[in-house]
Amino acid sequence: MKACPEEIVLYMQEYLDGDLSREDEQVLKEHLQNCSSCQTHFHELKKTITYIKSTSHIQVSDGFTANVMARLPKEKNSVGVKR
């Protein structure tokens, strides 16, 4: 059994960032057509991204903005507040 070219995993990664050149994309596609273990690897990477994106969106508490405003250094008309 022949080992897969080292750059294939790099190509997968670059593809996922829209960073892969057209020629290299062709190399990746052809390799994937013939290599089921790389296909699985690629599929798992894509699944991982879906998972990361699916993490639940939690809400800030209602008083968030008011709390921030309360924590701001007080602005006084007098001099002395450094920003």
Next chain:
Amino acid sequence: MDAIVNERIKQVLKGDQEAFGDIVELYKDRLFQLSYRMLGNRHEAEDIAQEAFVRAYVNIHSFNLNRKFSTWIYRIATNLCIDRIRKKKPDYFLDAEVSGTDGLTMYSKIAAEGKSPDKEVETMELQEIVQREILRLPDKYRTVIVLRYMDELSLNEISEILEIPLGTVKTRVHRGREALRKQLHNF
């Protein structure tokens, strides 16, 4: 949105503190999500997100109005998160061990409940697992992964936020994704 933000910043610079409230409203959700993904704890995440806004306010004069405000405030929040993670590192490792054990319990629980018709509960648990696995990443990988997928930031933006070279961002995104792939292999 950048126009609105710049307008508000100018007001703040003139001494109108209330105008800063609008900026907080616009970015609070994203800063909170960012901190929560980084820290995994709601209370800490709110605290850090609030602190980030306070720092932004105090340093608002140093913000360059020709740059993107989101990049600037993300940088403040990210740095605060990383500081927090590093400060609690000894605890963090203990936690990691405990949560590793929890993880096992949860994995077996999922396997046992695999046929449960309650799909919603399953989804919730998967989300929790994903969050847990993100937290297991070393902070340099966690940071880029969170920035990349929370707000779909480009590699260039991430490089600007973290002030590290683009090539380094790429490598870290690659490694972070690969590490998560292995960690989530069974799901």
